[in-house]
Amino acid sequence: MKLTALVPQRSLWDTVLPNLVMLGSAIAAFLGIIFLLFVLAERSPNKIQNILKYVVFLAPAAVLLLIGLIYPAIRTLIYSFMNDDSSKFIGFENYVWAFTIPEIRIVLRNTLIWTILVPVLATGTGLAIAYMTDRMKRAAVIKSLIFMPMAISFVGAGIIWRFVYTYEANLKRPEIGLLSSIWRAMEWEPRNWLLEAPLNTLLLIVVMVWIQTGFAMVVLSAAMKNIPDEIIEASLLDGTSNWRRFTKITIPMIRATIVVVLTTITIGTLKVFDIVRTMTGGNFKTNVIANEMYSQSFRQMNYGTGSALAIILFIAIIPIIIYNVRQLRLERTER
């Protein structure tokens, strides 16, 4: 007979301590390497010192880029030419699949609707609000309220708006959807908002616009502040109408910023998947590329098709990024 050993009773500290030690040694090792590099740099001849200077400052960023961006990108590219568990090379089959499955037409159509509507609507409303609140007293309150959704994650926003769109078919049960309640209060017949295509895609787009308007407003408002006062005063003296001043002075003066905001939101929209995933799960004809990519890779465990969709998305974004970078350069040279 012996005393029983229970499950080793591990206290919180027992679990935390090894991790803390590991974290500490990692930081120490990192600092040690940096220190060593600096010592080496200081003691070396001038010419090498110059080269070392670049190495020391660029190496960490380069290493991180390599691990976090370039390596995964190359792997994804390779996976996209392989089968579901990446054990066999199958050529362009995944790409053929991506453009021939019946559902892909809905996915591509939706992605197109998203990338056209969201940037235009978000930038448009952002621009309007920025212009209206420009030179307005207490504009900060309005601006912070409109900017606030930016602080909410896409998933959080999706859940909030799902409650707005909830629909209860059984009249004996309480209606908790805001939109349906408003409809009933107006004595209209509410619809099952998230179910009816293409209405549901438009309702999802509203969520994205709700989040992005704040971003557009803040950036455009800052650009408007940069317009020299003399020009505005001159136009006031000439007696231009508000609308003319907006179209002939404000917009041309901040044109470059508008383009940057538009392209930034477009890139964000192409990648959108959280909203679709939390609100409809890509069902009811609301699917978009990024959601299908996630579903293929991590739900259906087909890394081949998932990677192919990722590469297609990547290629679709490249031209916009190039355009965006060019615009930024242009803007810089203008100043």
Next chain:
Amino acid sequence: MSIFRRRAIGLGVIVTASLLVLAGCSSESDSAGGGTENCEAYAEYAGNEGTTVEIYTTIISPEADLFVQSFQEFQDCTGITINWNGSQEFEAQISVRVEGGTAPDLAIFPQPGLLAKFAGNGLVPAPAKVADSVDANYTADWKNYGTGPDGVFYAAPLGANVKSFVWYSPKTFADNGWSIPTTWAELLALSDEVAAGGDIQPWCAGFGSGDATGWVGTDWMEDLMLRFSDAATYDAWVSHDIAFNDPKVQTVIDEAAKILKNPDYVGDVASIATTTFQEGGAGIVDGTCAMHRQASFIGGILAADYGATIVNPEDTDVEGGITTFYFPGVSADQTPALGGGEFVGAFSDRPEVQAVQHYLTTPDWNNKKAALGGWFSANLGLDTANVADPVNKVAVEILQNATTFRFDASDLMPAAVGAGSFWKEMTAWVAENKSSKAVLDAIEASWPAN
């Protein structure tokens, strides 16, 4: 008597009780060293004093604590120390440990697919004693799930779960004079009767589950497949030996449509797709619907989020009280069960490892573990008197009376179907009123070619 005195007495009771508890604790450790009275039962495991057996598993605290507690007497009497090693990384780590030569003595596999990976590849075939005990204490279906693709029996069943439930409110049923149906025809007749009453919707259903929307529909299909076809057809359906749009599957989806696509039973069919599976069961709590088909776990959700109380079928006076009956077969004597379970496989043939593996298959341990609460198994020797929870009690009855037992089919199908098209198409089936034939054809087309 003043309130103060009553409180003082109450306080006294509490103090005395806690002292007793404390005394209980200390005497327990005394007796553990001194000798336990019921050790004769463990005579067959003698000769292993001072050995240790590691059990590697996904089951972690707090569930693990009850397992450890259930081993207490075994450990005291046999001198075998059971080292319960629970880790959420089990599924990833088990391969690493087996390949790295540090395999655990025993591993609890949460699904047969993972078990199959190690059949003939590290797992030690179960000794005759374990196999005999499993033959005696479990139905043949459970032994089959513990058998590898090579036909060798490796792993003994442990815990179980059951999906073939219809949830209902005993109060609603008693108030309206409805009785529990025992056949599929009776179930439909009852649904008609409820619908004719006009006040209560016969069924509530919700397919919504984020990116897994539609899985509830696959469970309906699986349960009905076991009822309208035989087990062999079910297996052929899982392994794609019959096509997904086979007439036999067509029969099953048509039967499912009798409830799920009948507006008289479920109200607005399309909104099933936008109702979450949690919300789907809420109607039986507030009395707006009569029946809801869902696995055992929904009870916890309805109790926590919708104010339900889990009651016995006899408790017909509890407002918001819910419980379950068996999702009936085509005839009263056809009682298949859909569910899941864990399996204990050994990576070592040391006698103490085999002793523990055997002990876990005995009715003795299964009763001891079930009596601690919140757990049941398919062990035929498990006495329902030891299962306190009313739903678990029904589950044990279902398992012990099961003519066939099968695991969830969609979990066993390729992920492209089981976690992809099957979910999506069942959703489209209700949401877009897609025809049964179009649904089955689409799933068949998505089955990965090998």
